[in-house]
Amino acid sequence: MTSPDESRIDPAVVATLYLDYADELRAFLVGVLRDRDAAGEALQATFTKAMEAGHTARRETLKGWLFRVAYNEAMALRRRQKIHAKSLEKLGWHRTREQETPDDNVSRGETISKVRAALDVLSEEQKEVVRLRIYEEMTFAAIAECLDLPLGTVLTRMRLALKKLQREVHEDETGT
Numbered sequence: 001m002t003s004p005d006e007s008r009i010d011p012a013v014v015a016t017l018y019l020d021y022a023d024e025l026r027a028f029l030v031g032v033l034r035d036r037d038a039a040g041e042a043l044q045a046t047f048t049k050a051m052e053a054g055h056t057a058r059r060e061t062l063k064g065w066l067f068r069v070a071y072n073e074a075m076a077l078r079r080r081q082k083i084h085a086k087s088l089e090k091l092g093w094h095r096t097r098e099q100e101t102p103d104d105n106v107s108r109g110e111t112i113s114k115v116r117a118a119l120d121v122l123s124e125e126q127k128e129v130v131r132l133r134i135y136e137e138m139t140f141a142a143i144a145e146c147l148d149l150p151l152g153t154v155l156t157r158m159r160l161a162l163k164k165l166q167r168e169v170h171e172d173e174t175g176t
Helices: 011-033 036-056 059-090 102-119 124-135 140-147 151-174
Strands: none
Touching: 011 036, 011 059, 036 059, 102 151, 124 140, 124 151, 140 151
């Protein structure tokens, strides 16, 4: 089942698993997520995990293992979507397109410009933490590991960056 180096599953086995179970997994994921596009994303992540860690599953339990991985990927995707929705709500961008007014579009554009300009006041270290957290949606623990820093350092950089951003945006709004 695994390749000669025994650390990865044979790609031919994953291809066979895909042919055998992709339709069934996709239907399962659509049922869990209620969204065809999200199900496709979770399915892709499932088979990526199969390439990375499929060698750890026993051959007789591979189908069950795939469904467990698919479910976990669906839940992770759902959590990321909730975090994204909460972020938009905090920023006041939670209106649907039908609810938006022209003023909303202008206001959103101005806010984006202010935040981008405010990012220039951050140190390179702070910018990197903000980028990984906001744009890459990494956890603070993952950022600490990625940057080879203590978790406390990453948290401090983020806290200080947010204070600076808040101060810069507020100063820009009040003109002080």
